[in-house]
Amino acid sequence: MLAYIFSKPILMLLGEPAEVASAAAIFVYGLIPQIFAYAANFPIQKFLQSQSIVIPSAYISAATLVLHLLLSWVAVYKIGLGLIGASLVLSLSWWIIVGAQMVYILISDKCKLTWSGLSSQAFSGLWDFLKLSAASAVMLCLETWYFQILVLIAGLLENPELALDSLSICMSISGLMFMISVGFNAAASVRVSNELGSEHPKSAAFTVAVVTLVSLIIAVVEAVIVLALRDVISYAFTEGETVAKAVSDLCPFLAVTLILNGIQPVLSGVAVGCGWQAFVAYVNVGCYYVVGIPLGCVLGFKYDLGAKGIWSGMIGGTMMQTLILLWVTFTTDWNKEVEIARRRLDRWEDKKQPLFKN
Known part of the structure; x- marks a missing residue:
């Protein structure tokens, strides 16, 4: 929240023009309540x-979207x-989603056996949960910030207005298409974790292969559509010919990003399902912030390639991360992962036998 409050001086300290920093700060101030909605919504x-309950959330989100537009x-x-x-x-809008989902949990018969209300038992195993949550937060933050930094760095170019306008449109398109991959991410994490918990290693491996392939095919179709509409796609956002x-x-770079985004989020979902968050966080640091961003800055500023150079470097970081996760995922011993999942579940089960049996 402090970063939101002091967003204007932070942006100016990073070299952004005063006009850009002021406009961004005004928008960010209104997003402060959203932070707390996020904290409630994602759990x-x-x-x-x-519990494979997704349809109610979809209806709630769709209804909220209509209300949000109005x-x-x-x-x-x-x-x-x-x-x-x-x-x-x-x-x-985010608080409406939170409230509606909470109401569904309270009145739904499906959730009565899985959540009976607040309990002190929720704090058992809290330290282990916090460690896993911290690793997940770092992993997701590093991924989310990565392409936001692309826009931030573009503000330092010679013609920042044009660079920011074009990149913002490309990022909007990428973000829209990315939602499909986010759906596969959620499905992969839940399905893989459930299969491992049920001691079905072959099913877990099959799930990974199928969801990765399907997401990749959809991403390739998205990339082809973007390339086919490259000369007119921006008119959905602006009327400026420049x-x-x-x-x-920038559309060729966007197309490559869409394809990578068809694979990388799915693999991140698999990582969440397997509990590899800490490992992926280290991979993200190395690929994104040691390779991708420095390479993008060199290409963008030293070799004067502008936004194309910055994006090229960051694509390189994403590609390296994707290849590493592909190798780790498809060389995984799923029987071993089942054993690890069993040990985790054993911590929550009462292994003590009763003294007397009825």
Whole structure:
């Protein structure tokens, strides 16, 4: 939250123009309530996903999206709140999702046996859970920040407005397509963890292969569509011809990113299902921040390739990370992973035998 509050001086300290830093800070201030919504939403979401309850969340999200579009239009255009209005509506939408999912848990028969209310037993094994959660947070933060840093670095180029406009459009398209991979990520993490917990190593391995292949095929289709529409795709976001030309030039890089994003999130989901978060966090540090970002800065600034150079370097980091995760995942001894999962489950089971039997 402190980073949000002091976003303007932080951005200016990083070299962003004052106009860009001010506009970004205004938008970020409205996202502060969203932080707390995230803290509630993701545990609730995982609780439901682990029971294969996904349809209610989908309906809730769809209904909230319609409401969000309406409220955003009112806040930005009718009331004239601008950036702060858009971000406040976004925060409100996330809290609506949290509230609706919580109501579903309380009234649904499916959740009565899995959650009976608040209990002190929730704090048992808290230290082990915190260690795993911290590793997961680091892994996800390193992945999320990586492409945000691409936009941040682009603000330091000679023509930051054009670079930021074109990259923002490309990142919006990438983010939209990325949601499909996020769905496969959730499915992979839940299915793999359930198969390991059920002592089905072959099913876990089969799940990994199928979900990775399906996600990759969809990503390739997305990339082909983007390349086919490269000259017109930006007009869904802006009418500027200069920006449209810049977006068209970046579309090959976007296509490669889409393909990598069809594989990498799935493998991250497998890692979560297997409890490899700490390992993936180390891989992310090395590939993203030791290789990708420095390489992108060298290509973008030293060799004067601009946004294309920055993105090329970061694609290199993502590709290295993806190849490492592919090798680790498909050389895994799944029987060994089943044993590890069994030991974890044993910590939660009462192994003591009763003194007397009825």
